[in-house]
Amino acid sequence: MxxxxxxxxxxxxxxxxxxxxxxxxxxxxxxxxxxxxxxxxxxxxxxxxxxxxxxxxxxxxxxxxxxxxxxxxxxxxxxxxxxxxxxxxxxxxxxxxxxxxxxxxxxxxxxxxxxxxxxxxxxxxxxxxxxxxxxxxxxxxxxxxxxxxxxxxxxxxxxxxxxxxxxxxxxxxxxxxxxxxxxxxxxxxxxxxxxxxxxxxxxxxxxxxSGTDIEPDEEDFLFPELEHGQRVKLEGKLTRGNESSNSVGFEYQGHILNCIPDEGSIVQYKPALFLKCVVEGTITRLTRKRNVAERRPTIIVKRVTPLENDEQHNLF
Known part of the structure; x- marks a missing residue:
């Protein structure tokens, strides 16, 4: 090249x-x-x-x-x-x-x-x-x-x-x-x-x-069991959507994880916002640092399956 x-x-x-x-x-x-x-x-x-x-x-x-x-x-x-x-x-x-x-x-x-x-x-x-x-x-x-x-x-x-x-x-x-x-x-x-x-x-x-008043968990290595490249199937709740970054938040065990679609736009997840759901995808911990694992994992999402039904608000 x-x-x-x-x-x-x-x-x-x-x-x-x-x-x-x-x-x-x-x-x-x-x-x-x-x-x-x-x-x-x-x-x-x-x-x-x-x-x-x-x-x-x-x-x-x-x-x-x-x-x-x-x-x-x-x-x-x-x-x-x-x-x-x-x-x-x-x-x-x-x-x-x-x-x-x-x-x-x-x-x-x-x-x-x-x-x-x-x-x-x-x-x-x-x-x-x-x-x-x-x-x-x-x-x-x-x-x-x-x-x-x-x-x-x-x-x-x-x-x-x-x-x-x-x-x-x-x-x-x-x-x-x-x-x-x-x-x-x-x-x-x-x-x-x-x-x-x-x-x-x-x-x-x-x-x-100085970064004062940050959330305490930002200093911890969050969910060490979720390793880079690992395929996962996690139950939680989608909390927000941002079209400009094409990402959604996923509330999992009291923390918000960033989720990026494997393909397409986050609009496909709109029916699942604020609902309990299962997120399937792959963990990445190399979002900002090239050779050091990120403290907070990101999920490259392959599939979202809602576990309940409800009326949704348009966040986009």
């Missing part, structure tokens, strides 16, 4: 006395790169649920000066050969879905831009979740949503990004922000016409990204 020309699509950068001459300690560098990888993978999955099942790499290069990790994407590399690690068959299947013929650079740039939107929202509201959605404003034909802070001031971000952000874990940016210190500032940049659009996180803002 030939690799296309690569270009810079965005970066993660640390500036300050503790990042001079492009040098930081190994623990901080490792945390930053893992955190960047996790965040990009999360937003890649929001663009297409196929990314949850594929094993791929996100190429970066480390720059000089300040400590910089530059994200690279292909100029002419469509999703049939995304990044460096797709199997050809998996790539072809991905291209048949909602990503279409976008280049890897376009996909990665969109995910980096969504990370910026999340940072702007958290900085503006000083909250990493539970934002005020009752007093919102709209712009550009409802393409931009304005979220208010405690003073009634609004920050506008793409509505598409906000839908993705609303599904993100509270701790999604903890690894990259924990490297911020009194002598080290974080910048996230996305390439735009004529340069890079940057957003910063200062030491005073670090606490907003």
């Amino acid at each position: 030939e690799l296309a020309q690569m270009e810079e699509v965005g970066f993660l950068k640390y500036d300050g006395e503790d990042a001079t001459k492009g040098v930081i300690d190994a623990a901080s560098a490792g945390s930053a790169l893992i955190g960047l990888d996790e965040a990009i993978r999360f937003f890649n999955e929001r663009q297409s649920s196929e990314f949850a099942r594929l094993d791929y790499q996100i190429p970066v290069k480390i720059g000089e000066g300040s400590w910089v990790a530059v994200v690279l994407g292909g100029v002419g590399l469509v999703t049939t050969a995304f990044a460096l690690g797709y199997a050809k068959k998996a790539g072809e299947k991905l291209a048949e879905n909602d990503i279409g013929e976008k280049t890897s650079g376009e996909i990665l740039k969109k995910s980096m831009s969504a990370i910026q939107s999340l940072i702007r929202l958290i900085k503006h509201t000083k909250q990493n979740k539970d934002w005020d959605t009752k007093n919102i404003q709209w712009k550009n034909g409802n393409e931009l949503i304005g979220i208010p802070n405690s003073r009634g001031e609004h920050v506008f971000i793409p509505f598409e990004h906000f839908k993705w952000i609303s599904e993100a874990p509270r701790k999604i940016l903890v690894r990259v922000t924990e490297v911020v210190s009194t002598k080290r500032i974080l910048s996230i940049g996305v390439k735009e016409d004529g340069g890079f659009d940057e957003v910063q996180i200062t030491p005073d803002e670090k606490l907003f990204f």
Whole structure:
């Protein structure tokens, strides 16, 4: 498989006395790169649920000066050969879905831009979740949503990004922000016409990204008996549906697991929402990290069988 020309699509950068001459300690560098990888993978999955099942790499290069990790994407590399690690068959299947013929650079740039939107929202509201959605404003034909802070001031971000952000874990940016210190500032940049659009996180803002008030079970390895690649038949209840990410929630033994259809749209599961049902499928634990099992399993669903009947509300 030939690799296309690569270009810079965005970066993660640390500036300050503790990042001079492009040098930081190994623990901080490792945390930053893992955190960047996790965040990009999360937003890649929001663009297409196929990314949850594929094993791929996100190429970066480390720059000089300040400590910089530059994200690279292909100029002419469509999703049939995304990044460096797709199997050809998996790539072809991905291209048949909602990503279409976008280049890897376009996909990665969109995910980096969504990370910026999340940072702007958290900085503006000083909250990493539970934002005020009752007093919102709209712009550009409802393409931009304005979220208010405690003073009634609004920050506008793409509505598409906000839908993705609303599904993100509270701790999604903890690894990259924990490297911020009194002598080290974080910048996230996305390439735009004529340069890079940057957003910063200062030491005073670090606490907003700390992931406090998270659910206790998010720290635990949930259901270790559900191993990656295992075929399962589980009884529980479908709790919600999200067409933008083509996923549904599955309440199982007091926890909500993410479910992605093996084929087709989640609309096929609408008759089973809020009902006891049996979900059959395959467990995946590689949704964000490439070589480390996720704490919370995801189910690639083959079949949903309702165990009761009831009137359903339209969540879509």
